[in-house]
Amino acid sequence: MITPSTGPVYGHTLCRVATQRKLSPEQAFRCSFGVNKVEASFFDHFSVVCYTPRGSQGLFDVRVLGIGDNIFAHSGQAFLYYPSPVLLSMRPSTGSSISGFYLTLIGRSFQSGSILRFSGTAGVLHPSLVSSSLILVFARSCPEGDNRIEIAGNGQDFETISNAFLCESSIYVEKIHPTVISGNSRTISIVGERFSQGSILACQFGRRARTDLELITSSLMSCRVPSEMFGNLSMSIYDSRNTRRTRLYLLHVQNPLSVVSINPSFACSARTLLIDVYGMNILPDSHCIFTTETDGVVSTETMFVTSSLVRCLSPEGFVGNLTLCLHNNVLLVGNSRACKPFVSYLLYDPEIVAVFPTSAPIFGGRILTIYGNNFYPTQSVCTVDDQIIYSKVVSISQMECVAPPHDPGPANLRVLSGDQEDITSEGITFKYVLDPTITSVSPFESYGESGLVLTVKGSHFADTIEAGCKLAGFPIKSLWLSSSQVECSVDYGLGAGDFLVEYTNDGQDYIGSQSVRVGMRIRMSSIEPSISTRRGGDLLKIRGSGLSQTVRMTCMFNEYNGSTVMDAQEGQFYCRTPHSLLPGSVRFSLLSDDGTSIRSNLLVEYIPDLVADSLFPSAGPSRGSIEVAVRGEYIPLSGSVRCVFGDSEAAGLVVTSSYMRCITPLSRQVGTVPFSIKVGQTAIGTSLKYEFVEPPEILGMIPSQGPTDGGTKVLMYGS
Numbered sequence: 001m002i003t004p005s006t007g008p009v010y011g012h013t014l015c016r017v018a019t020q021r022k023l024s025p026e027q028a029f030r031c032s033f034g035v036n037k038v039e040a041s042f043f044d045h046f047s048v049v050c051y052t053p054r055g056s057q058g059l060f061d062v063r064v065l066g067i068g069d070n071i072f073a074h075s076g077q078a079f080l081y082y083p084s085p086v087l088l089s090m091r092p093s094t095g096s097s098i099s100g101f102y103l104t105l106i107g108r109s110f111q112s113g114s115i116l117r118f119s120g121t122a123g124v125l126h127p128s129l130v131s132s133s134l135i136l137v138f139a140r141s142c143p144e145g146d147n148r149i150e151i152a153g154n155g156q157d158f159e160t161i162s163n164a165f166l167c168e169s170s171i172y173v174e175k176i177h178p179t180v181i182s183g184n185s186r187t188i189s190i191v192g193e194r195f196s197q198g199s200i201l202a203c204q205f206g207r208r209a210r211t212d213l214e215l216i217t218s219s220l221m222s223c224r225v226p227s228e229m230f231g232n233l234s235m236s237i238y239d240s241r242n243t244r245r246t247r248l249y250l251l252h253v254q255n256p257l258s259v260v261s262i263n264p265s266f267a268c269s270a271r272t273l274l275i276d277v278y279g280m281n282i283l284p285d286s287h288c289i290f291t292t293e294t295d296g297v298v299s300t301e302t303m304f305v306t307s308s309l310v311r312c313l314s315p316e317g318f319v320g321n322l323t324l325c326l327h328n329n330v331l332l333v334g335n336s337r338a339c340k341p342f343v344s345y346l347l348y349d350p351e352i353v354a355v356f357p358t359s360a361p362i363f364g365g366r367i368l369t370i371y372g373n374n375f376y377p378t379q380s381v382c383t384v385d386d387q388i389i390y391s392k393v394v395s396i397s398q399m400e401c402v403a404p405p406h407d408p409g410p411a412n413l414r415v416l417s418g419d420q421e422d423i424t425s426e427g428i429t430f431k432y433v434l435d436p437t438i439t440s441v442s443p444f445e446s447y448g449e450s451g452l453v454l455t456v457k458g459s460h461f462a463d464t465i466e467a468g469c470k471l472a473g474f475p476i477k478s479l480w481l482s483s484s485q486v487e488c489s490v491d492y493g494l495g496a497g498d499f500l501v502e503y504t505n506d507g508q509d510y511i512g513s514q515s516v517r518v519g520m521r522i523r524m525s526s527i528e529p530s531i532s533t534r535r536g537g538d539l540l541k542i543r544g545s546g547l548s549q550t551v552r553m554t555c556m557f558n559e560y561n562g563s564t565v566m567d568a569q570e571g572q573f574y575c576r577t578p579h580s581l582l583p584g585s586v587r588f589s590l591l592s593d594d595g596t597s598i599r600s601n602l603l604v605e606y607i608p609d610l611v612a613d614s615l616f617p618s619a620g621p622s623r624g625s626i627e628v629a630v631r632g633e634y635i636p637l638s639g640s641v642r643c644v645f646g647d648s649e650a651a652g653l654v655v656t657s658s659y660m661r662c663i664t665p666l667s668r669q670v671g672t673v674p675f676s677i678k679v680g681q682t683a684i685g686t687s688l689k690y691e692f693v694e695p696p697e698i699l700g701m702i703p704s705q706g707p708t709d710g711g712t713k714v715l716m717y718g719s
Helices: none
Strands: 006-008 014-018 029-033 036-044 047-051 058-065 071-082 086-091 094-096 101-108 115-118 128-131 134-139 145-152 159-168 172-177 180-182 187-193 201-205 209-212 214-217 220-224 231-239 247-254 258-263 266-268 274-280 286-291 297-300 302-306 309-313 320-328 337-345 351-356 359-361 367-373 381-384 387-389 391-395 398-402 409-416 428-433 437-442 452-459 468-471 474-482 485-490 497-504 511-518 523-528 531-533 539-545 554-557 560-564 572-576 584-591 597-607 611-616 619-621 627-633 641-645 648-656 659-663 671-679 682-693 698-702 715-718
Touching: 014 058, 014 071, 029 047, 036 058, 086 145, 101 145, 101 247, 134 247, 172 247, 201 220, 209 220, 258 320, 258 337, 274 320, 274 337, 286 302, 286 309, 351 409, 351 428, 367 409, 381 398, 437 497, 437 511, 452 468, 452 497, 468 485, 485 497, 523 584, 523 597, 531 682, 560 572, 611 671, 611 682, 641 659, 641 682
Parallel strands: 006 071, 094 159, 180 247, 266 337, 359 428, 531 597, 619 682
Antiparallel strands: 014 047, 029 036, 029 058, 036 047, 058 071, 086 101, 101 134, 115 145, 128 134, 145 159, 172 187, 187 220, 201 209, 201 231, 214 220, 231 247, 258 274, 274 309, 286 297, 286 320, 302 309, 320 337, 351 367, 367 398, 381 387, 381 409, 391 398, 409 428, 437 452, 452 485, 468 474, 468 497, 474 485, 497 511, 523 539, 539 572, 554 560, 554 584, 584 597, 611 627, 627 659, 641 648, 641 671, 648 659, 671 682, 698 715
């Protein structure tokens, strides 16, 4: 790995190149960027630092070379060269040839360390980098007339801007002080020459805000920045002697510098460590200073990254509590310093207290979290059976390591610190395990009651702390019985469905290929009708809940098989009764395909074969509504009993088991029709017939009147 992994094509970028091989400080090394080679300096046992050579745009492999430029190690990462800086435009396009001015330059590929110059001059300008596309520069003077600006990222290869810059004679401003403002002080001092009472002078900020200048001497003036303004401001000095243009300068009004955090906040006193300092309002020329309790102040090399991040090296040879302070060099007023506590330590023997997880797969790759004491960044590494593995120190009491491939069985995990291998921890044992395999789960089906216990059989079940079962993606209780059998228990109810059963040896990789089917509890609450004839075939409707699961089940009447379940829905299904030799009550139940019996409290009564002997009257008008008496034997006293005249049903009233009454229905035709009795949904035929006849029609009568005491003979005629 290489940090940073990018840099300009003109080189001179300080990089840290990390390797997997251990380095010796006595050995000489070189870095190669493609075909270009540069000298390298030993940084620690697994990295060197070097400056990038000049290159061309693109990606180049980085290697660490040993004796005779033989490849000692690969960094595993390419370095990206990006192009030289290019100028596109500038603001303003005019300035004073003697009083100095600020320029804002816009372009691309700007980097810290770039320099500027006016074409045809030997003097150079050192700009302030705002971003990769914006830089600011103060020019004390420029040749009168049209000039062109040139830029070089390395001080040699200059690029020319296409726009011309006009330099004019006016008042001479040597400098403004300060250019960066923080805190409550907002007074700007302008130092220069030829300041005069004969001209109108004023400070203008941006386009609108203007404040009067206070003339102190011919070489010193002052003005105040408006209190409502902050950030990057353009300030112009208005001079009435030159009404053509104003002179522009740049100010920065910022919030106070602050340090939010440093990472890491501790380091070994035996060598330097790269520290990330995070904060706000950090300027490019800020630097790190470490303050000790007894030895004073130590300034270390600092690399500006962004306005919220700088990197610096920890000092060597200091032990104890230090203070890391960040200074903004250019900030001369307000808060220019922010600090955070820092610790430098001596190496002590590492101590391992626990490791999680306690097992890993044989192919490796598992991240192991180690808890203990005296773990040091860049110093402490993990070993498994004396093999150094990838390690990361999270804190002084926590590390993360990546388990390498290993044969099944126990392995010894240790932590090594410092330059000598005798500073090691006492090892802790953890297991390498094979992935479990599940071959069967019983019971295969269940109704989801709480307390369900599943017996899981397979192979390679490990007895580890992290081992356990999952059902439908949720962990459940498990009991390890052997390497080929475990029990998984559910202490809560389950809904209906197929649920995958899984097992893990390490608490992370769950493996499973078998499912358990969970259904709703089948409950049967009513059956209609509750009677059937002995010859069977009667259609019964059963009501309840969970009945959609009864598909393909068989209806049972005591030990007799009825039909299979028909038209199964969630709340009801239908069955047909089997033949019965004897009358009486039988219990209704269901039989599943696997032989499981589902019982109920429902009873069906088989009745003797119904017999109808007579029908009186046996004929009547087709308009119906005639009461007919039916006599016979074994007429049901309960349930639905109706009379059937041909295809028309009529209400029936059972008086006794041998007598019932019916009301004839309306018939659309006359003639003889068969008579039957319908019990529930079953029609029971008889040998009886009933004749529908035309009703009589009276056309007249003679005489049509008579005395009230009666006795008059009347003749009626009709059809």
